[in-house]
Amino acid sequence: MATATQESTTSALGERQTRLEDDALLRGLGQYADDLATTPGTLQAAVLRSPHAHARLVALDAGEALAMPGVHAVLTGADVQRWAAPLPVGVRQPMEHWCLAVDRVRYVGEPVAVVVADSRYLAEDALDAIRADYEVLDAVVATEAAVAGDAPVLHEAVGSNVVNDRSFSYGEPDRAFREAARHVSLKIDYPRNSCTPIECYVVVARYDPADGGYDVAANFQGPFALHSVMARALKVSGAGLRLRTPPDSGGSFGIKQGVLSYVVLMALAARKAGAPVKWVEDRLEHLQAASSATNRVTTIEAAVAEDGRIQGLRYDQLDDCGAYLRAPEPATFYRMHGTLTGAYAVRNLAVRNRVVLTNKTPSGLNRGFGGPQVYFALERLVQHVAVELGLDPLTVILRNLIPADAFPYRAPAGSLLDSGNYHAAVELARTGGGLQELEERRAAARAAGRYYGIGFAAVVEPSISNMGYITTAMTPEERRRAGPKNGAVSTATLTVDPLGSVSVQIASVPQGQGHRTAAAQVVADVLGVPREAVSVHVALDTGKDAWSIASGNYSSRFAGAVAGAVHKAATRARDRLARIAAAQMGADPGDLVFADGRIHDRNDPARSLSFHRAAGAVHWSPGLLPEDEPGGLRETAFWSPPELAAPDDDDRINSSLCYGFVFDYCGVDIDPVTGRVTLDRYVTTHDAGRLLNPDLVDGQIRGGFAQAVGAALYEELAYGDDGSFRSGTLADYLIPTAAEVPEPVILHQETPSPFTPLGAKGVGEGNNMSTPVCIANAVADALGQRDIRLPLTPSRVREMIGITESEPPAAHAAPSIEAPAGGSTLRATGVVELEADADTVYHAMLDPGVLSRIIPGCHALEQDGDNAYRADVTVGVGLIKARFEARVSLTDLDPPHALRLNGAGSSAVGTAEGGAAVRLSPREGGGTQLAYDYQAAVTGKVASVGARMLQGASRVVVDQIFARLRQEVDGPGASAGDRAWGRRFRAWLLRLLGRGGAP
Amino acid sequence: MKRLDAGRSHPVTFRLNGRERTGHAEPRLLLSDFLRHDMGLTGTHVGCEHGVCGACTVLIDGHACRACLTLAVQVDGRDVETVENLAEDGVLNDLQQAFRRHHALQCGFCTAGILMSCTDFLARNPRPREADVRDMLTGHLCRCTGYTGIVRAIVEVAEQRSGSTTEENEHV
Ligand code: FES
Numbered sequence A: 001m002a003t004a005t006q007e008s009t010t011s012a013l014g015e016r017q018t019r020l021e022d023d024a025l026l027r028g029l030g031q032y033a034d035d036l037a038t039t040p041g042t043l044q045a046a047v048l049r050s051p052h053a054h055a056r057l058v059a060l061d062a063g064e065a066l067a068m069p070g071v072h073a074v075l076t077g078a079d080v081q082r083w084a085a086p087l088p089v090g091v092r093q094p095m096e097h098w099c100l101a102v103d104r105v106r107y108v109g110e111p112v113a114v115v116v117a118d119s120r121y122l123a124e125d126a127l128d129a130i131r132a133d134y135e136v137l138d139a140v141v142a143t144e145a146a147v148a149g150d151a152p153v154l155h156e157a158v159g160s161n162v163v164n165d166r167s168f169s170y171g172e173p174d175r176a177f178r179e180a181a182r183h184v185s186l187k188i189d190y191p192r193n194s195c196t197p198i199e200c201y202v203v204v205a206r207y208d209p210a211d212g213g214y215d216v217a218a219n220f221q222g223p224f225a226l227h228s229v230m231a232r233a234l235k236v237s238g239a240g241l242r243l244r245t246p247p248d249s250g251g252s253f254g255i256k257q258g259v260l261s262y263v264v265l266m267a268l269a270a271r272k273a274g275a276p277v278k279w280v281e282d283r284l285e286h287l288q289a290a291s292s293a294t295n296r297v298t299t300i301e302a303a304v305a306e307d308g309r310i311q312g313l314r315y316d317q318l319d320d321c322g323a324y325l326r327a328p329e330p331a332t333f334y335r336m337h338g339t340l341t342g343a344y345a346v347r348n349l350a351v352r353n354r355v356v357l358t359n360k361t362p363s364g365l366n367r368g369f370g371g372p373q374v375y376f377a378l379e380r381l382v383q384h385v386a387v388e389l390g391l392d393p394l395t396v397i398l399r400n401l402i403p404a405d406a407f408p409y410r411a412p413a414g415s416l417l418d419s420g421n422y423h424a425a426v427e428l429a430r431t432g433g434g435l436q437e438l439e440e441r442r443a444a445a446r447a448a449g450r451y452y453g454i455g456f457a458a459v460v461e462p463s464i465s466n467m468g469y470i471t472t473a474m475t476p477e478e479r480r481r482a483g484p485k486n487g488a489v490s491t492a493t494l495t496v497d498p499l500g501s502v503s504v505q506i507a508s509v510p511q512g513q514g515h516r517t518a519a520a521q522v523v524a525d526v527l528g529v530p531r532e533a534v535s536v537h538v539a540l541d542t543g544k545d546a547w548s549i550a551s552g553n554y555s556s557r558f559a560g561a562v563a564g565a566v567h568k569a570a571t572r573a574r575d576r577l578a579r580i581a582a583a584q585m586g587a588d589p590g591d592l593v594f595a596d597g598r599i600h601d602r603n604d605p606a607r608s609l610s611f612h613r614a615a616g617a618v619h620w621s622p623g624l625l626p627e628d629e630p631g632g633l634r635e636t637a638f639w640s641p642p643e644l645a646a647p648d649d650d651d652r653i654n655s656s657l658c659y660g661f662v663f664d665y666c667g668v669d670i671d672p673v674t675g676r677v678t679l680d681r682y683v684t685t686h687d688a689g690r691l692l693n694p695d696l697v698d699g700q701i702r703g704g705f706a707q708a709v710g711a712a713l714y715e716e717l718a719y720g721d722d723g724s725f726r727s728g729t730l731a732d733y734l735i736p737t738a739a740e741v742p743e744p745v746i747l748h749q750e751t752p753s754p755f756t757p758l759g760a761k762g763v764g765e766g767n768n769m770s771t772p773v774c775i776a777n778a779v780a781d782a783l784g785q786r787d788i789r790l791p792l793t794p795s796r797v798r799e800m801i802g803i804t805e806s807e808p809p810a811a812h813a814a815p816s817i818e819a820p821a822g823g824s825t826l827r828a829t830g831v832v833e834l835e836a837d838a839d840t841v842y843h844a845m846l847d848p849g850v851l852s853r854i855i856p857g858c859h860a861l862e863q864d865g866d867n868a869y870r871a872d873v874t875v876g877v878g879l880i881k882a883r884f885e886a887r888v889s890l891t892d893l894d895p896p897h898a899l900r901l902n903g904a905g906s907s908a909v910g911t912a913e914g915g916a917a918v919r920l921s922p923r924e925g926g927g928t929q930l931a932y933d934y935q936a937a938v939t940g941k942v943a944s945v946g947a948r949m950l951q952g953a954s955r956v957v958v959d960q961i962f963a964r965l966r967q968e969v970d971g972p973g974a975s976a977g978d979r980a981w982g983r984r985f986r987a988w989l990l991r992l993l994g995r996g997g998a999p
Numbered sequence B: 001m002k003r004l005d006a007g008r009s010h011p012v013t014f015r016l017n018g019r020e021r022t023g024h025a026e027p028r029l030l031l032s033d034f035l036r037h038d039m040g041l042t043g044t045h046v047g048c049e050h051g052v053c054g055a056c057t058v059l060i061d062g063h064a065c066r067a068c069l070t071l072a073v074q075v076d077g078r079d080v081e082t083v084e085n086l087a088e089d090g091v092l093n094d095l096q097q098a099f100r101r102h103h104a105l106q107c108g109f110c111t112a113g114i115l116m117s118c119t120d121f122l123a124r125n126p127r128p129r130e131a132d133v134r135d136m137l138t139g140h141l142c143r144c145t146g147y148t149g150i151v152r153a154i155v156e157v158a159e160q161r162s163g164s165t166t167e168e169n170e171h172v
């Protein structure tokens, strides 16, 4: 068959162009998941979540909630057990992960019930009316503690919190370590963080009782291998779950993979309600229960020669996947497995990977997936090798980099590094980024007594994941039984309609990366039509569109794989059109050139045919087409690279198709007083093969860099020792703003990939891998420290410098009390001056009538024993208001000098427990001084809104108790303080909420 | 002070993007929900509902405000402007065009709020320095762009509108 020429005169590829997406988005006309039209009668859902990190769910009573106005249904674990199955898990272990807790909760925020109502407001009202009784169990939060023999076990049938344990050996690591001159090791604790898109999860689900199928729209990002997981959990065939994604997405960065369990949950809620159901996740739900990068504890060791050459590496890694192993975990390990030796020519490697479960939110995809954890260990180690050997870190890097003539290079664990010239990239960075100048600045800063450091990081950035890498978690024997998995099928469909318009459907589910623009450029380039004449559709419908398990937006697969499939589909269409046009023009198809919306004969410039005329022929006059030409014009191309083989019997896995290179360095200046880390300059050098659109590439680099600055300096999904979640608002989980993100110096080198159709590699994730450790290395250099833990917040850095926080002055001789165990602990002391004498005050406090009046929000107080009461109390903290069933007691009575006021309560949003030691002493000249020392611990949603808020709120509540007591004993004239309290509370709330906006 | 019955809907009559509109809202209904669900203007986005991300920013009587911290009933009798009103005669305004030129958006979810804050900011600060622009932007979270394009776009529009290039407002 003849092929048309590759030439076209208006090559759009590689040029800087604006995006097709932007016009609608700038007008506010984007179609995000929450903007899609819904069927009339669509109801709204709200999710009841566990306030406990680990508890048995003893009883659930939704009766009162169901009786509330506008409430249609409440979905519970019993319904889920009836209609669904647990979500399939990627390792062979007897553990069940239901989309809704069935008899046990294992992390704070785990869904327990779903209320379906006319509006979200009504649904949330009804959440408070559901009674869930829990029997609290010991929680395990720290990763290493979970491995210990006496740790509480999350999944009893498994018998251990280690649910997968694999060891690997490549080359001769034992010998390398035996023979090496030096061993250098480090222990690393990589924290939990998330790239947190600004748009949260959205699901709109429908159940069709006629065919038993579900139709769900969700801002799911893929990989669509997880469609099978969802369908199996719903107990339907693939066709029984029609999953659709919206045209626009408010960002994902991997995180929207985690919506998969809510797709199942809302599908079942719709079935229960007998109506379409919509759920829009709020920010607290998102931060506490959506997803997270795994946190990882790594012990890494290098066998090194005196010149800094690394002869062997050992990794002992514990990946903390949270309470359940949600698919595709434990992929965080295996995405990077073939690449564990990074950019270095190290041949001997030993690895032990243990997957650990703890009482935290299940982990999942997060931009850089697995890379930040691996490189934090590896690149910290390389820096530390330099320190130990008294060498310059760059010297150690250069001595170990894979040489340019070794590509394609097979790494010991199996990655086939496709192309690169690492030494040249480092040289480009050194000269282009001004390393020497930074070194001079460091010298000058240090001479002036300041903390200044330079850090480096060299990373290999994998892209286009091998769908088979996850099976490396299984033994070769288990893999043989399960059947091999490999490859990564990408797909695109190109259609030309009767008027000659070209449209393309891609299954890449973009999350803001401009895939429509890039795909249109590829097609315009091949067909010689203006880019604007190509419409690109990205909303995916598994019921109608071409897709496969690798579809979706992850592992930076667009430029390398999806654009390749688009190119292939467009090329096929062009070849067909060339034959058709050649017949009409009496020319040879090989001589035809597609350009300017026309098809030209290169031998006779006068002869040409318009594109739409040739294209129209396939619809309007199929009878006149050349033989074998069927008419109509729609080409679906699938493309899977042969290099992506299944893991071999020696556990070698080519985990990705392409491997870009990133080399970064930076200078940091550390404020010796505040501990604030300032990036003086950040240089990042990328080799991502051929650049399809340099602007889009730089945009990806800047975005990833900003997120990585957050991971390095500010962001952590924090937990209390009891598993309470501490980062429930964006004022607690600190995302860097324009004031914190400097402009990086971006440098490019292009070494095309031999394995992708266009020579491009992925580029979106490199800085998420390189930047956190690069900054950490700079801080290590500045402070001469070995143990660096992220995020490098000012207080952590101050601690490293050796500045200890001074104790707050002990203002009053307040009595001290024992802290209640666990939770978010709050403490306050204070003094109240009273007119009444100690006896009066003391007896007032023992009087239930007074007690009920001084406890804020107390509706009812019922005697329950000697100085013990049951109370019904409503407390508001910030935007959360909750009704507590409380027990109040007075103990340690020492009339009229001292007593202890205790309270403990539980509510739909968590528990609270605390006590105040109260001491009364006579004042000079009459009256009484009341001193109190108050401690409390809270769990659940109340804890998640942050200690920052709670400290203020608890203070307000406690102040109020004693202000009211004064009113009781001294009379209404003393109420000024009470009014002041109201003002203070309001001022505090406004301060809290008043972060920013245009001034 | 006017008191509204919490359990009932109340009429809210206001100017929305230059036209008088009336809707009904319970006192607790957020302005962000009211604009999106009742007025059908989904260009205003919701990213946190606690005043930090800035995605929901709209103009109320010309001032940039968080729609998620405003009750719908509070805009009764006021003038509200949203991102849908920025284009003039169907053509993107200078700020929108600059955002497009400078790749100031990727997913676009934060964009509407930033455009509205900028509209207010530039009206009051015709010649901002880059540091002022970054300072104003601290009221907004963007997870995609790293802010570079946003800053460049705003600085450029400020220059164009004031017809001058001062040394401080050189591009970043
Ligand atoms: S939604 Fe209003 S500030 Fe985030």
Ligand code: FES
Binding pocket: A198, A250, A251, A512, B104, B105, B106, B107, B108, B109, B110, B111, B141, B142, B143, B144, B145
């Ligand atoms: S463009 Fe996605 S959050 Fe700003």
